[in-house]
Amino acid sequence: MTEPILQITDLRVEFPGLVRNVKALRGVRLDLHKGQVVGLVGESGSGKSLTALACLGLVPSPGKVSGSVKLDGYEVVGRGEPELAHLRGGVAAMIFQNPMRALNPFFTIGQQMVEVIRCHRPFGKKEAVQAARKGLQDVQMPDPEIALGKYPHQMSGGQIQRVMIALGLACKPRLLIADECTTALDVTVQAQIIVLLRELASAYDLAVLFITHDLSVVATVCDRVAVMYAGEVVENGLVVDVFADPLHPYTRKLMSTVPTLGRADGELESIRGQVPDLALPMAGCTFCDRCDFATDVCATTPPGMQGYRADHQAACHHTAQRVATE
Amino acid sequence: MSEIPLLAVEGLTREFPTKNGIVSAVDDVTFHVNKAETVAIVGESGCGKSTLAMTVLGLQTATAGEIVVQGEHLADISKVMGDRIGREISIVFQNPHSALNPKMKVGAIIGEPLKTAFSLSRKELNERVATLLTEVGLRPEHMRRYPHEFSGGQLQRISIARALALEPKLLILDEPTAALDVSVQAQILELLNKLQRELGVSYLFITHDLGTVDYIADRVIVMYLGKLVEGGPVKDVFNAPAHPYTRALLDSVPTLDPTQRERLKIISGEVPSPINRPPGCAFAPRCSYAQDRCRHEVPATTLLDGIRDVACFHPLITKAPN
Amino acid sequence: MNANLSAFVAEPVSAGFWLRARAFAVHNKLFVVGIVIFSIILLASVFAQWIVPYAPTKISFADKLLPPSLDHFMGTDKFGRDIFSRVLVGGQTSMMVGAFVTFLAIAIGAPIGVLSGYFGGWVDAALMRFSDIFLAFPPLLLPISIVAALGPGLNNAMIALAISWFPWYARIARGAVMRVREELYVDAARAMGVSHFRIMIRHITPNSLTPIIVQGSMDFGFTILAAASLSFIGLGARPPTIEWGLMAASSRTQFLEHWWTALCPGFAIFLTVLAVNLIGDGLRDVLDPKHGISE
Numbered sequence: 001m002t003e004p005i006l007q008i009t010d011l012r013v014e015f016p017g018l019v020r021n022v023k024a025l026r027g028v029r030l031d032l033h034k035g036q037v038v039g040l041v042g043e044s045g046s047g048k049s050l051t052a053l054a055c056l057g058l059v060p061s062p063g064k065v066s067g068s069v070k071l072d073g074y075e076v077v078g079r080g081e082p083e084l085a086h087l088r089g090g091v092a093a094m095i096f097q098n099p100m101r102a103l104n105p106f107f108t109i110g111q112q113m114v115e116v117i118r119c120h121r122p123f124g125k126k127e128a129v130q131a132a133r134k135g136l137q138d139v140q141m142p143d144p145e146i147a148l149g150k151y152p153h154q155m156s157g158g159q160i161q162r163v164m165i166a167l168g169l170a171c172k173p174r175l176l177i178a179d180e181c182t183t184a185l186d187v188t189v190q191a192q193i194i195v196l197l198r199e200l201a202s203a204y205d206l207a208v209l210f211i212t213h214d215l216s217v218v219a220t221v222c223d224r225v226a227v228m229y230a231g232e233v234v235e236n237g238l239v240v241d242v243f244a245d246p247l248h249p250y251t252r253k254l255m256s257t258v259p260t261l262g263r264a265d266g267e268l269e270s271i272r273g274q275v276p277d278l279a280l281p282m283a284g285c286t287f288c289d290r291c292d293f294a295t296d297v298c299a300t301t302p303p304g305m306q307g308y309r310a311d312h313q314a315a316c317h318h319t320a321q322r323v324a325t326e
Numbered sequence: 327m328s329e330i331p332l333l334a335v336e337g338l339t340r341e342f343p344t345k346n347g348i349v350s351a352v353d354d355v356t357f358h359v360n361k362a363e364t365v366a367i368v369g370e371s372g373c374g375k376s377t378l379a380m381t382v383l384g385l386q387t388a389t390a391g392e393i394v395v396q397g398e399h400l401a402d403i404s405k406v407m408g409d410r411i412g413r414e415i416s417i418v419f420q421n422p423h424s425a426l427n428p429k430m431k432v433g434a435i436i437g438e439p440l441k442t443a444f445s446l447s448r449k450e451l452n453e454r455v456a457t458l459l460t461e462v463g464l465r466p467e468h469m470r471r472y473p474h475e476f477s478g479g480q481l482q483r484i485s486i487a488r489a490l491a492l493e494p495k496l497l498i499l500d501e502p503t504a505a506l507d508v509s510v511q512a513q514i515l516e517l518l519n520k521l522q523r524e525l526g527v528s529y530l531f532i533t534h535d536l537g538t539v540d541y542i543a544d545r546v547i548v549m550y551l552g553k554l555v556e557g558g559p560v561k562d563v564f565n566a567p568a569h570p571y572t573r574a575l576l577d578s579v580p581t582l583d584p585t586q587r588e589r590l591k592i593i594s595g596e597v598p599s600p601i602n603r604p605p606g607c608a609f610a611p612r613c614s615y616a617q618d619r620c621r622h623e624v625p626a627t628t629l630l631d632g633i634r635d636v637a638c639f640h641p642l643i644t645k646a647p648n
Numbered sequence: 649m650n651a652n653l654s655a656f657v658a659e660p661v662s663a664g665f666w667l668r669a670r671a672f673a674v675h676n677k678l679f680v681v682g683i684v685i686f687s688i689i690l691l692a693s694v695f696a697q698w699i700v701p702y703a704p705t706k707i708s709f710a711d712k713l714l715p716p717s718l719d720h721f722m723g724t725d726k727f728g729r730d731i732f733s734r735v736l737v738g739g740q741t742s743m744m745v746g747a748f749v750t751f752l753a754i755a756i757g758a759p760i761g762v763l764s765g766y767f768g769g770w771v772d773a774a775l776m777r778f779s780d781i782f783l784a785f786p787p788l789l790l791p792i793s794i795v796a797a798l799g800p801g802l803n804n805a806m807i808a809l810a811i812s813w814f815p816w817y818a819r820i821a822r823g824a825v826m827r828v829r830e831e832l833y834v835d836a837a838r839a840m841g842v843s844h845f846r847i848m849i850r851h852i853t854p855n856s857l858t859p860i861i862v863q864g865s866m867d868f869g870f871t872i873l874a875a876a877s878l879s880f881i882g883l884g885a886r887p888p889t890i891e892w893g894l895m896a897a898s899s900r901t902q903f904l905e906h907w908w909t910a911l912c913p914g915f916a917i918f919l920t921v922l923a924v925n926l927i928g929d930g931l932r933d934v935l936d937p938k939h940g941i942s943e
Contacts, residue, residue, distance in 0.1 A: 261536055
């Protein structure tokens, strides 16, 4: 097996405060290989966006990062700004959620794309414009020539997201991180964008880390999925495996709280309790208070990630018994 | 059934003058809501669903059309508002954080409609607020706290409590779960179901999420660029859509089943801007069934089998399934 | 950036008061410095009568124009009066001027701005054109004209300053109101049938106060400066009122050789204005919605 493009090992991020320290990430472990689309799923406070930021060294101060994040072999944690600037865009690129705020309203799309391209590649102006046009074609922008001359406010959310993807790919990175990039889009546009990302991933052998709270999008576009809760990855495996039989109680609950098309009528399940306070120390499993299967051992011993099937792991004490009885 | 519908909207139109001409945010929309029923309005950006809600509520003035609440025409909405409408129709907004005045205590927020409509003693007011808080799953002591002390889901419950204060017959909900976490959405939807069972209130539920519509609504109205393109019972519409746009919408929704991922079909293009409305049927440029007539004439809304409304020259089904 | 990240960095609402105060002080050092300085000045002014080393009006020609020393911290003026004592007592006048003028200007300007911003249309146009009349004058010219019409004296000077200052608050309030007017909770209130008047009082005004408070705290210093300027040219306070600007004015003929007669009251003005500006800057950060109320 080749080296992973993204290798996160025991990533911890802490935000120290005068009153309390918030342990936002508590030992995240994740691997991505070339051409894989991996979904990182969780609700607010789970730490999924923070994990993405940590990959590019963008954790805001006063956050303290420890552990290891390797981008194509380069260690990101502890690097200084000049080295990180080379990694960002060149090795890994990121697209964010709100397309309307991502671009400067005073300049045309073409001008902004050219600026970014020339930052990273030694192109003259004409070459850069050509590269921009090609970039827009690659992301299936209708009428790329006209688009180059438009201002951001003249474009729709979907079109701007395409521009952002084009910009992200401009320097041929090996990893693309998409942070909730379709959440703010209409459902038909979302479908277009996620299909586009899937096609780009296979066309360019790109690794994609797709961060979202929407499980159905993960089911449609991702090969693997990692579920996060309270700063940790609690389940990790192939999408077909995890969705067919979620091993972690949180994943299970999450799937049954979502109202989806064609779900049989019945009560939607809800998860009792609330997300735990990340500043408090937690003995045992973070999901313990809200779990229907919790026993004594759950409150005292943190369950590590345990592999129950080939390539499907969950951080739970009880899955072994369940799988064993099958 | 011969009962008068709770809300009947007929030919409602809302136009905005812009420097590029007149834009119809809502164009000739007709629908009704019965007692203790949930009608969902579904559509993408620019379809006019939020404008429709604001106009029915009275926060915006209709350019044309009629709104009939329990048999009474609302001729002069601006005069009526604050009098009847505030008590018959109420609203819950999308963003729970900005829908509540951050400088007011929760008790005052929920009590405000009561203070405006009646003169109650302080004790009576507090009692009613406490009852409302319990009804939505919170506790009476919460009335002394400020909005910033609560989570998004709790704030939405407070919004609902405020909306129910005057015992309205119709509650308009504008994307009430869009800004909430997935696990909290389920709680709010459950709450809404429970309140409907207990209080018999009707809902006009605006959303872009088809899964939510499937779960909570009895009937659904699909809008595209200000026009109603299809309307009918949810199960029927979703199982056998008549309008190509409804079909396209349903095909674009990703499912929770990874083995079904190839079912996702994308349609080309995007919703045009209301300023550049295509001639004829607004959906024609993106419709795979479009023919010449569609590009020149605007299809009128017809009734299929007495239950389903469709605005299309070539609907996908000709008989509503029984 | 993800809105959730602010939840990691801000302190929670439920922590103890002193802990939060300490956390606050660390993050807003200049603000605390401003408050400390201003408190000292304020306390010194309030208790001036009790802490003055000499009677401020005691004349003693034998001691005239003495440079600063241990006996007289700020030296003496041409009548032999202790300048430090006069500065302390003069603080009372200056503080009162600052408070009164600022308060009056806000009391006139803010309601105009709220009405203007809330109703828009011709109400807005009329009220703003009315305020523009006062804004059209160069800064000190208007108060000078008003005082000249009303007659010199500190009270008239304060009224004149308030009249020239209110249009700023009208504009600030109007801007804040136009923003708050678009908030969802205002729509919600209208949907419930709440009257315009009640909406303005209960919803609009409390949420529009921040920029007014920030500006007001900074103007406190500027009004003192303006009053001092008016006194300097003889249109404000007149003897025997003890006021910093007047003190600087009276020293006009001596201060080239006896610098302390002008610089010491000048320093008092400077220190007050500095403190108040630091407070104003800090208040803007403190009252910013991103700080206390999480999004």
